[in-house]
Amino acid sequence: MRKLYVCLGILILLICGKTDAQVTIAPPLVVMDRENPYGSYLVANRSNQVKEVTISFKYGYPVSDDEGNVSVQYIDAPDSSHRTAVEWVRAFPRRFVLEPMQEQTVRLLVRPRGEVQEGTYTARIITSSERADSEPGSFVNNDNEVSTRINFKFNQVSALMYRHGKVTTGVEIEDITTKHADDNLDVYASLRRQGNSPYIGSARLRIYNGENKVIKETSQSIAVYDEMVRRFRFAGDSIPPGDYTAELTLSTSGRSDVSSSVLIKAPDVTKTFTISI
Amino acid sequence: MSIVFGIRLSILIFFVLSVVNLSLQAQEIIITKERDLDFGMTFAGITQDFIIDLDDPGSAFFTLTGPRNTDIFISFVLPDQLVNNNGTGTIPLTFDDTSAGWSRRENQTPPDGNLFDPAIGTEATIHPGGGGQLGSSFVWLGGVITIDAQQPAGAYSGTATIIVEITGL
Numbered sequence: 001m002r003k004l005y006v007c008l009g010i011l012i013l014l015i016c017g018k019t020d021a022q023v024t025i026a027p028p029l030v031v032m033d034r035e036n037p038y039g040s041y042l043v044a045n046r047s048n049q050v051k052e053v054t055i056s057f058k059y060g061y062p063v064s065d066d067e068g069n070v071s072v073q074y075i076d077a078p079d080s081s082h083r084t085a086v087e088w089v090r091a092f093p094r095r096f097v098l099e100p101m102q103e104q105t106v107r108l109l110v111r112p113r114g115e116v117q118e119g120t121y122t123a124r125i126i127t128s129s130e131r132a133d134s135e136p137g138s139f140v141n142n143d144n145e146v147s148t149r150i151n152f153k154f155n156q157v158s159a160l161m162y163r164h165g166k167v168t169t170g171v172e173i174e175d176i177t178t179k180h181a182d183d184n185l186d187v188y189a190s191l192r193r194q195g196n197s198p199y200i201g202s203a204r205l206r207i208y209n210g211e212n213k214v215i216k217e218t219s220q221s222i223a224v225y226d227e228m229v230r231r232f233r234f235a236g237d238s239i240p241p242g243d244y245t246a247e248l249t250l251s252t253s254g255r256s257d258v259s260s261s262v263l264i265k266a267p268d269v270t271k272t273f274t275i276s277i
Numbered sequence: 278m279s280i281v282f283g284i285r286l287s288i289l290i291f292f293v294l295s296v297v298n299l300s301l302q303a304q305e306i307i308i309t310k311e312r313d314l315d316f317g318m319t320f321a322g323i324t325q326d327f328i329i330d331l332d333d334p335g336s337a338f339f340t341l342t343g344p345r346n347t348d349i350f351i352s353f354v355l356p357d358q359l360v361n362n363n364g365t366g367t368i369p370l371t372f373d374d375t376s377a378g379w380s381r382r383e384n385q386t387p388p389d390g391n392l393f394d395p396a397i398g399t400e401a402t403i404h405p406g407g408g409g410q411l412g413s414s415f416v417w418l419g420g421v422i423t424i425d426a427q428q429p430a431g432a433y434s435g436t437a438t439i440i441v442e443i444t445g446l
Contacts, residue, residue, distance in 0.1 A: 022308045029446050046307070062350075062444045070400050070444045072350050124442070146424055147318045148359050148368065149434045152337070154308050157442030200446065220348060221445025256410070257344050257443070 068231025118165030119196035170194030345412035352398025356435035
């Protein structure tokens with residue numbers, strides 16, 4: 001019997017315990033509201049090393065340039081036009097050590113201050129981890145030699161949303177343009193959020209031929225906090241020259257990474273347009 | 278097989294499946310450092326630049342695993358110098374707009390379009406892979422250190438941070 005336990009233990013480590021893997025966190029989005037200002041997420045050490053974990057918060061959200069290049073913009077001192085929950089949220093514990101294969105539930109509490117308008121207030125959760133034994137200077141070198149080492153920290157960023165009062169969301173497709181460049185067909189969609197909360201959903205772009213058959217399709221997850229340009233790229237040589245009909249649909253469903261129960265629902269938005277290649 | 282043994286075995290199998298299930302359902306990006314940024318060792322008294330390109334065995338190498346087709350943003354916070362553990366000297370550490378790169382394939386050097394300034398960051402996508410819910414993409418980091426002729430011998434170190442976040446949230 002003991003041999004069986006040992007074999008199964010080894011099996012677990014082989015499946016889940018990558019040697020230098022960092023901690024995993026789930027879920028990637030924590031939602032709280034006025035009635036239930038408590039939330040939590042799980043931090044798990046799937047490696048065989050001891051990890052030191054630190055939790056912190058920043059205010060930021062995805063933005064894009066006119067070419068649809070997406071990045072995350074952080075604002076250290078947001079003004080009143082930004083709905084930040086950073087000053088309101090606390091994590092328990094904020095710092096801890098995880099032994100190999102150990103887990104820790106991090107509790108979150110949001111306490112709004114002052115007069116709060118209806119809407120969704122957000123923060124990014126920074127879960128920072130590093131080897132607990134990665135002390136600078138623990139490596140050695142010989143006389144007259146210069147040796148170097150860089151220790152790595154790992155910051156995994158997830159999202160926190162606090163909903164206050166009645167929350168609504170939606171998205172408007174303001175404009176769609178296409179461009180041929182570097183043998184690619186790029187479709188740019190200018191999006192603007194509606195309502196008082198970020199639009200978290202998915203976008204699906206389909207291209208139809210003259211027989212109304214789908215010849216190309218792509219989809220991506222989207223988060224529109226204010227306004228944004230999203231780019232959809234197709235390899236240019238994969239579509240023969242001609243005129244096509246395209247259809248862009250935005251939906252608050254279709255997300256595999258987030259439970260649909262925590263997303264604010266909105267009607268699907270569809271825009272049809274033509275593409276000439 | 279006794280009833281007690283059967284119950285114990287059932288509990289054990291349930292535990293194994295629960296752990297595996299939790300691992301696969303964690304809808305988050307897992308960062309794995311496969312290789313350190315390694316400039317090697319040199320003798321003091323020689324002025325020299327040590328350049329680590331992305332295709333050099335000394336480049337840092339990471340695997341990002343998560344839900345397939347997830348759009349992510351990758352960036353680094355990097356030290357501009359390494360400090361002697363005795364506090365007697367520093368070594369400048371520099372990066373430029375091609376010091377990092379990402380690829381959908383582990384054995385492929387990042388294509389030119391996927392090179393980026395690590396301090397600014399870049400968009401990337403978790404590669405769908407060969408099926409299933411999870412996929413992977415790969416990140417490399419190089420850099421340059423400058424050893425001065427009067428560089429004190431010793432062990433120099435610094436801390437870098439890799440930041441990964443899902444852009445669809």
